[in-house]
Amino acid sequence: MxxxxxxxEAGQLQSPGLSAALHPVLQRIYLARGVRSAAELDISLARLLPVGTLEGIPAAVDLLLQHRSGGRVLVIGDFDADGATSTAMMVRALSSWGFAAVDFLVPNRFEFGYGLTPEIVALAATRSPTLIVTVDNGISSAAGVAEARSRGIDVLITDHHLPGARLPDANVIVNPNLAGSSFGSRSLAGVGVAFYVLAAVKRRLDEAQLTAAGAAHPAQFLDLVALGTVADVVPLDANNRVLVAQGLRRIRAGRCVPGIRALLELAARGHEHLTEADLAFGVAPRLNAAGRIDDMTVGIQCLLADSDEAARLLAARLDQLNEERRAIEARMQIEALAAVRRLRDPGPHALERSGVCLYDESWHQGVVGLVASRVKDRVRRPVIAFALAGEALLRGSARSVPGIHIRDVLDSIAARHPELISKFGGHAMAAGLTLERAKLDTFARAFDQEVARWTGHAGADAxxxxxxxxxxxxxxxxxxxxxxxxxxxxxxxxxxxxxxxxxxxxxxxxxxxxxxxxxxxxxxxxxxxxxxxxxxxxxxxxxxxxxxxxxxxxxxxxxxxxxxxxxxxxxxxxxxxxxx
Missing domain, CATH: 2.40.50.460 (OB fold (Dihydrolipoamide Acetyltransferase, E2P))
Incomplete structure (x- = not known):
């Protein structure tokens, strides 16, 4: 290729709406990104979309407050950095605001897989929750929600992933990507959705004069919001830019949770001049390593630690897991690139496939997403890397290129070949799926054909x-x-x-x-x-x-x-x- x-193209050399004091290169950059006024660059909290405009928020607050005094709230998160920050924030906030019993549970990806499955509900039930709150997951968990409701457990879903044709029968769902949503941003990360819910809870408690002196203000959690938003690589629209910018300011000022501070120390990143890149490449990989290699519980515990000493001990464990992840990834990447070379037909000629599927029975489930991303960058077309998930199943992680919406590709395959994919979910640029091992070759052909239908709209070579x-x-x-x-x-x-x-x-x-x-x-x-x-x-x-x-x-x-x-x-x- x-x-x-x-x-x-900037479209114009300057804009009267932008300050003449801006560095001329920066002014050109902003113009090329469609910015035409200083107001669009305002990153103050006052610029955030109003909390009450996100559908489901009032009902979510009602449900949470029903369980504040005599209930037991169990937060169930995803096993990535977005899920970990969402979980830690939800636990910290509710505990600070007088909720009687708040705990968390995160599925081990190797034992339970992704989301609120019936199996994870059965495990959750041993803790006798009256309310399950999902963060960064749940929108595709119809069976798990049904299991929880059958056990008399209320369910609040907070998620940002794209919904399928059938919504779970939860008590309340808060998701900016629900059909018909009029919320001004569909790009919130899971931690952003959870932040909006918590901001509304705090407002209601304040109005009723139910918060004690010294209770946490929602803005105190913006360090976690920034980390989760950056780590999940969601689009930085105007709303997300405010959330990230404000979180970075808190971290630079030293006002972050001890866990983030400890991870920055291990990554040798000073907080005074911190950028989003420091979070993306210094902190997020170490936090994500827990969910990839072991169990995200240790990552959440690091973010919940209240002392620097405790945080450093947990961060050291995360750093060790990240070193293990790097070694595994390096081996898998060599094998994946060798497999790509074998797909070239003949010899050194261009790769003929529009979409690439890769699999090796020795590959690690928690690292296939990273390998798919690396190979995608090399071949500049959508890639899915698969790993074994039991004797008969494969779990795949997909990464795409601009112009090819990978979840829509999988949706089209599921419509054309309903027998192929067991389950899937995701976004435009990344997705996950499960299928039977015996169906991999058939799926790979269908994936290649479906991606080829999109190729005319793609900018993979740009x-x-x-x-x-x-x-x-x-x-x-x-x-x-x-x-x-x-x-x-x-x-x-x-x-x-x-x-x-x-x-x-x-x-x-x-x-x-x-x-x-x-x-x-x-x-x-x-x-x-x-x-x-x-x-x-x-x-x-x-x-x-x-x-x-x-x-x-x-x-x-x-x-x-x-x-x-x-x-x-x-x-x-x-x-x-x-x-x-």
């Missing part, structure tokens, strides 16, 4: 950039302005640029990364640069040299108190690469 560089920078703009000042202009993320992408550079020197560092000294063509100006994960672990390293087209981001490299500019190189392309 020949990659194309597609430059985002690399979006914000164009070239003038040599004078490649500067520490610009990098600092862009960092301050965030948060950046899905649907509000971090600024990236392209340009012609000459590679003056290159060397391998850390086995897979390439450290370079690059010179802007015909300028005499050279810069420090690094390309992460550029070297294939199973191949003899081939270092870049001479003139090349680079796609890169500007970064502030902080070392021993000194700040320097560094280019983060995402792509090294031959000169003359197609550009739109």
């Amino acid at each position: 020949t990659l194309r560089i597609v430059r985002r 690399i979006e950039t914000d164009g070239e920078l003038a040599v004078r703009e490649i500067a520490l000042e610009t990098a600092q302005a862009l960092r301050a202009g965030g948060p950046w993320g899905q649907a509000f992408p971090e600024p990236s640029f392209d340009g012609t550079f000459t590679i003056r020197s290159a060397r391998v560092v850390g086995e897979r990364h390439v450290k370079m000294w690059v010179e802007v063509a015909h300028s005499g100006r050279a810069f420090d640069a690094i390309a992460f994960n550029h070297i294939d672990a199973h191949c003899e390293p081939v270092l870049p040299e001479g003139p090349m087209q680079l796609v890169y981001r500007l970064d502030v490299n902080e070392y021993q108190g000194e700040r320097r500019l560094q280019l983060l190189v995402d792509h090294l392309l031959p000169l003359g690469q197609t550009r739109d």
Whole structure:
């Protein structure tokens, strides 16, 4: 596949609605993302969509308050970072607000699988809850909800995943993606939905003068909201940008839970200049490792720890699990890329398949999503990686490319071939599914055919950039302005640029990364640069040299108190690469 560089267009050089004091590069970046006024950049809490506009909130508050005094509330979360932050926040908030009994339970993915299954309800029932509150799951758990209701347990679902044709018969459902919802954002993460519910609970308690002095304010949980939102890679629309920005501010000020502080210490990320990237690449992988390799209970306990000492002990366990995850992932990635090479037909020619399915009986269930993501980045088309889930079942994790809605792809397959998929769920860019092992080959063909129907709408071969920078703009000042202009993320992408550079020197560092000294063509100006994960672990390293087209981001490299500019190189392309 020949990659194309597609430059985002600002549409206009400046906007009267944006401040003239903005760095000119940052102004161009905002314009290219459709921002036309300063109000759109307002990240104050006052800009959040009103709590009462999310459907189901009043009924959810009523249900929760019914169980405040004499009930037992059991929070059931997902086993990823979004689920862990949602669970910890719900437990912390309700406990602070006078709920008599609050506990949590998170399914072990290897024993119970995803969501509120009948089996996890049976386990939950041993704790005698009067109310189950799901966070970041539940919308596809019709059987589990029915089991809970049959046992006389009330159920409140808070979720953000896309619903199927049949909704669970829960007492109350809060989900911005329900059909007919008029809420102004469908991009809330699970932790965002839970935050809205809790904000409404606190308001009702305050109105009734039922909160004690010193009770937590919902804003105190924005550190958890920011972490869960960033980790789940949901689109950073205006509402989510407020949530993330406010959470980052709290963490920078040192006002975060001890668990986040301990994880930042282990990741060697200072909190004073924290960015969303520090959460995404420093904290989230360590937290997610618990759910991938062991049990997310330890991750939630870390976020619930009230002392730095307790948090550090739990964070150390998470760090150990993350090292195990990295070793497993490295092996699986080598095997997956080897499998992709075998799919090329014939020899070195382009991969013929539109959608790729990969499976090895030795692969780890908790890591297939990471492998699917890595391979997707390499082949630039949708990938599903499968692992065994018992003797006869496979669990798959799917990752997609822009323009191909992976959950809709699975939905179409389920409609055309109702016998193939046992269950599935997810979003536009990521999904999970279960199917019988014997049906994998048939499913792989159906997946390839269905993705092919979408290919004309996809931009899998496109690399979006914000164009070239003038040599004078490649500067520490610009990098600092862009960092301050965030948060950046899905649907509000971090600024990236392209340009012609000459590679003056290159060397391998850390086995897979390439450290370079690059010179802007015909300028005499050279810069420090690094390309992460550029070297294939199973191949003899081939270092870049001479003139090349680079796609890169500007970064502030902080070392021993000194700040320097560094280019983060995402792509090294031959000169003359197609550009739109």
